[in-house]
Amino acid sequence: MKETILSELLLQRLERPAEGAMDKNGAHMNRQLYEIIRQEILAGSLVAGSKLPASRMLSKELGVSRNTVLYAYEQLLAEGYVTASSGSGTFVSQSFPDHSALHNIRAKSGTIAVPAPQQNPTRFTLSRRGQHLVSHSGASDRQWGAFVSGVPDVSLFPHAVWARLLNKHWRAPRPELLTYAHNGGYLPLRRVLAEHLRLVRSVRCEPEQIILTTGIHQAIDLIARLLGDPGDKAWMEDPGYWGTRSLLHSAGIETIPVPVDSEGIAPDAATLQNPPRFIFATPSHQYPLGMMMSLSRRRMLLEYARQRGAWIVEDDYDSEFRFEGRPLASLQGLDEHDRVIYMGTFSKTLFPGLRMGFMVLPKPLAPHFATGLSELFREGQLVQQAVLADFIEQGHYATHIRRMRQRYAQRQGLLREAIAARFGADWPTSTHEAGLHMVIHLPPGADDLGISMAARTQGLSTRPLSRYFANPAQAAGQGLLLGYACVPDAEIAPAFLKLAEVIEPALEHLARTQAPRRAPAAAINREAWSGA
Amino acid sequence: MKETILSELLLQRLERPAEGAMDKNGAHMNRQLYEIIRQEILAGSLVAGSKLPASRMLSKELGVSRNTVLYAYEQLLAEGYVTASSGSGTFVSQSFPDHSALHNIRAKSGTIAVPAPQQNPTRFTLSRRGQHLVSHSGASDRQWGAFVSGVPDVSLFPHAVWARLLNKHWRAPRPELLTYAHNGGYLPLRRVLAEHLRLVRSVRCEPEQIILTTGIHQAIDLIARLLGDPGDKAWMEDPGYWGTRSLLHSAGIETIPVPVDSEGIAPDAATLQNPPRFIFATPSHQYPLGMMMSLSRRRMLLEYARQRGAWIVEDDYDSEFRFEGRPLASLQGLDEHDRVIYMGTFSKTLFPGLRMGFMVLPKPLAPHFATGLSELFREGQLVQQAVLADFIEQGHYATHIRRMRQRYAQRQGLLREAIAARFGADWPTSTHEAGLHMVIHLPPGADDLGISMAARTQGLSTRPLSRYFANPAQAAGQGLLLGYACVPDAEIAPAFLKLAEVIEPALEHLARTQAPRRAPAAAINREAWSGA
Incomplete structure (x- = not known):
């Protein structure tokens, strides 16, 4: 390409700024000019060795300032697209074609056989663990509305108080x-927080044992990597939280599903014979079924962990919302031998977007976890942490929890009434003392996944219970998780009626198809499918 | 323990609330009473089957309200410490001793040989990868002051603007x-952000290709897990960023150190023969040495990645602060074959505590990464993201970067002057065009770690260059990383003088001990140790 041709091409392609355009100082023109020349070099239309027009001449031909041209040339020079020799002008650099560049690098290190290029490698394949993670994903793209589970009513968060505290810290x-x-x-x-946990959860801890995290996920990830190696085993409640399973799997930890009964996680004799590295449990409020771990089961687990050197990871995700009596004491508070790691979150008590949680570690582990956290995640958000400290210290945290506890108890009551009104008072559901969600059980064979997908088309977010089992196809129970916490009181009954319109035809279909083999659905012994 | 003895013990141990105590409604007394009885049951002084005093009697004896006693009893009941039979009273539950509890569980599943308890398991051992992570940690506990590297001057952040935008979003x-x-x-x-990256960094992207993260660490972690499996290999610049190494190792990815030369990462023939899964690089500003990757090296890497199906991960951590000309175009913008994943952060342009960064992914990968991010980390902080969107859109971001660029250029200049004044103008240092830190090189054999530790006792944070090499003992260079960005102008020269007082005796000592074998330090050919 001749110099004059380049000028013409530039004249054609340069877009002149509109009157009153945002960028008044020509930066847009500088960039355009640079971009067009760069593209021509990369495309090969400006070949190595060709001379660029002198800046003064080009600025005249294009009707742009000389600085614009100089800027573009300097940038091209800085990035190696052109070379300048003082006096003789600016030239397009030797533009290495790809293969010769590879060859060039190789030549430096002596002559070696050029490895045959692998053609058409699988270009966008996820790793095995990546595929597993994505294909087993549990996170929903809906995080608000009926019946999203695990999301509190963030519209009732005392945002004016929070804004005032934020302001105080951002002022200087x-x-x-x-x-x-x-x-x-x-x-x-x-x-x-240590004081709060001692008072409210009977957690035994000093401030030094607490590590602030971005939530329970980060805490699990740290535990899995600092205390676990690939191939180590973790017991997980079955059904249990999909997030725990995903994180452990992606950290190379093998999860062993352990059934739950009315007393919580219930390892059988064979399972007990193979001590795991970790025991993940939700003692205060089994997720998702809702039962509380019994005292005898707690003591059994603690003793077993002590004998076998296992770590019990107590996931205390929503125990603040216990509707009867005060929140139950933590498992950690019963532990005399430093085998429990306690995890909590502000996602349910304040709002999920805050991304703040914490872990309480045995003293010898705490400094290692602080180091590991910095190393893996570089933590920050100290202003937010300072705001939260004020919020707790000034009593807003306790007040908000108290208010929300009443509210959620009421909403669960409304949902139970709606279920009873439509399906009868004895329809099996999960326990009712606590939390942000409940489970409505469905008869064996019910396609809870299909029902959930159909509900979604009606704008209702539910979650199929079977998906909380390690093997959904062999799930020990079907049902739907219904979050009531973020549904306004008045919308609960209408939303459930809409959901019932989806559930009922599915159950009728189930009754018809099962009829030849089984008793009619109405006669199915509900005890048998009412959960653990 | 008799009922009356329990009453006496409770009388002794109950602490009466002080006048005007925070908790006026007796919650503290409720909790105390519950705690004391619970501890006595756990300690075995209240044995299974013993009867607790009637609530009315106990309240009279203790001089507390009957509600307090009822509350404590109900809580103990809820947690399984006591049982109540209507009419006959409240009794301490069968308190399972640990072994019998284990035995009890086993008995349910039939009789099996009781596994011999492992006594004294190694109680607080980190995993292999956990030990590696903690023992190779690079994160410092100092994040502010002379000469912390990688930290911008957050005191110049336009906090009033930020507070105003925060307020706007928190109002409703x-x-x-x-x-x-x-x-x-x-x-x-x-x-x-897509618009900004297109304009300023020549990144080719649509908004759908951008995933917001909590920083570069989270981005690396996602890449390693979604695209890598344990045993996969990653090239890493040597020297390079400790955080990348830690994250990859902890994700099971093997890091292959690849030397850098004046054109950037420089794989030799043997290395090229074994294509890795990942190539991690800092093309705009090699970390920590500072050179820019040449155009020919860029094109070689892109072609190699295309042929071998490798992923190039471009870590563009501080390229906004290029002091001469405009920021260099990204490697991503040169990529025609979707082999580059681009990572950026707001830690350096705004403030680290914000914990916000982003990645630009090839289109086919972006949805998988969005899913993986939710699955592994449950993301949030949308208010903060909305504030940042306003901040960029209203032009504050560009203005702040422009201001800070001038400021950092000046500070680097002051530090260079201080070095020249004390060690001479030709003392080897890293390139000077960009960034928040520079490297002052030291002669071979210099104990940069020792110097850094000695400087720390003087309140100066430096980082030994040798620690940025995969094998510090065989590091190809010694020196100190000096962050100038967060040091006020007037403090730069005095702080460096203080540092020189630490460096000089160490170099004199080195010269003396090396004298018999080598030429005196002053005569050492500086070219040989001036970095790559």
Whole structure:
């Protein structure tokens, strides 16, 4: 391409800025000019060695400032597209074609056989663990509305108080709070949190044992990587939380599903013979079925963990919302031998988008976890941690939990009434003392996944219970998880009626297809499918 | 223990609330009473079957309200410590001793040989990868002051603007922004970011290709797990960022150190023969040495990645702060075959504590990464993302970067002057065009780790260059990383003088001990140890 041809091409392709365009100082023109020339070099239309027009001449021909041309040339020079020799002008660099570049690198290291290029490699394949993760994903793309489970009513969060505290800290932020965090997070927050956990959850801890995380997921990930190696085993409640399963699998930990009964996780004799590295459990409120782990089961687990050197990971995700009596004491508080790691979150008590949680570690582990957290995740958000410390210390946290506990108890009541009104008072559901969601059980063989998908087309988010089992095809129960916490009181009954319109035809279909082999659905012994 | 003895013990141990105590409604007394009885049951002084005093009697004896006693009893009942039979009273439950509990569980599943308890298991051992992570940790517990590297001057962050935008969003927060995020984050932010990246970094992307993360660490972790399996190999620049190495190792990816030369990462013939799954690189500003990857090296890498189906991960951590000309075009923008994953962060341009970064993915990968992110980390912080979208859209982001670029250029200049004044103008240092830190090189054999530790006792944070090599003992260079970005102008020279007082005796000592074998330090050919 001749110099004059380049000028013409540039004249054609340059877009002139509109009157009053955002960028008044020509930066847009600079960039355009640079981009067009760069593209021509990459496309090979400006070949190596060709000379670029002199900047003065080009600026005249294009009607742009000389600075614009100089800027573009300098940028091309800085990036190696052109070379300049003083006096003689600016030239397109030797543009290495790909193969010769490879060859060039090789030549430096002596002559070796050029490896045959692998043609058409599988270009966008996820790794095995990546495929597993994505294909077993449990996170929903709906996080608000009837009947999203695990999401609190964030519209009732005292945002004015929060905004005031945020303002206070942002008025003159201390630099130390804007940089990276270390040592497990903002100490004043860990202090008030330790006090809170001692009072409300009977957790035995000092502030130094607390590590602030971005939530329970990060805590599980840290535990899996700092205390587990690939191939190590973890017991998981079956049914249990999909997130725990995903994280452990992706960290190379083998999960062993352990059934739950009315007393919580219930390992059988064969399972007990093979001590795992980890026991993940939700003692205060089994997820998703809702029962509380009995005292005898708790003590059994603690003793077993002590004998076998296993770690019990207590996931205390929503125990603040216990509707009868005060929240139950934690398993951690019963532990005399430092075998329990306790995890909590503010996602349910405040709002999920806050992304803040914590873990309480045995003292010897805490400094290692602080180091591991910095190393793997570089933590920060200290301003937010300072705001939360104030929020707790000034009593807003306790007040908000108290208010929301009443509200959620009422909403669960409304949902139970709606279920009873449509399906009868003795229709099997999960326990009712606590939490943000409940389970409505369905007869064996019911296609809870299909029902959930059909409900979705009606704008209702439910979750099929069978998907919470390690093997959904052999799930020990079918049902739907219904989150009531983020549904306004008045919408609960209408939303459930809409859901019933989806459930009923499915159950009728089930009764018809099962009729030849089984008793009619109405006569099925409900005890048998009412959950563990 | 007799009933009356329990009453006496309770009388002794109950602490009466002080006048005007925080908790006026007796919650503290309820809790105390419950705790004391619970502890006595656990300690075995209240044995199974013993009867607790009637609530009315106990309340009289203790001088507390009957509700307090009832509360404690109900809580103990709920947690399984006591049983109540109507009419006959409240009794301590069968308190399972640990072994019998284990035995009890076993008995349910038939008689099996009781496994011999493993005594004294190694109680607090980290996993192999956990030990490796903690013992190779690079994160410092100092994140502010001379000469912390990689930390911007957060005291110059326009906090009033930020606070105003925060306020706007918190005035009436939309519930959707307080719950979990999904699909890669707040779309308006991804839109303005795509525009910004196209303009400033020549990144080719649509908003759908952008996934918002909590920073570069989270991005690396996602890449390693979604695209890599244990045993896969990754090339890493040597020297390179410790965080990348830690994350990859902890995800089971084997890192292959690849030397860098003046053109960037420089794989030799043997290395090229074994294509890796990943190539991690910092093309705009090699970390930590500072050189820019040449155009020919860029094209070679792209072609190699295309042929071998490798992923190039471009870590563009601080390229916004290029002091001469405009920021260089990204490697991603040169890629015609979707082999580059681009990572960026707001930690350096805004403030680290924000914990926000992003990745630009080839289109076919983006939805999988959005799913993987939700699955592994449950993301949120949508309010913060909305604030940042406004901040960028209203031009504050570009303005702040421009201001800070000038400031950092000046600070680097001051540090160079201080080095030149003390060690001479030709003392080897890293390139000077960009960034938040520079490297002052030291002669071979210099104990940069020792110097760094000694400097720390003087309140100076430096980082030994040798620690950035895969094998510090065989590091191809010694030196110190000096972050100048977060040091006020006036403090740079005095702080460096203080550092020189630590460096000089160490170099004199080195010269003396090397004298018999080598030429005096002053005569050492500096070219040989001036970095790649």
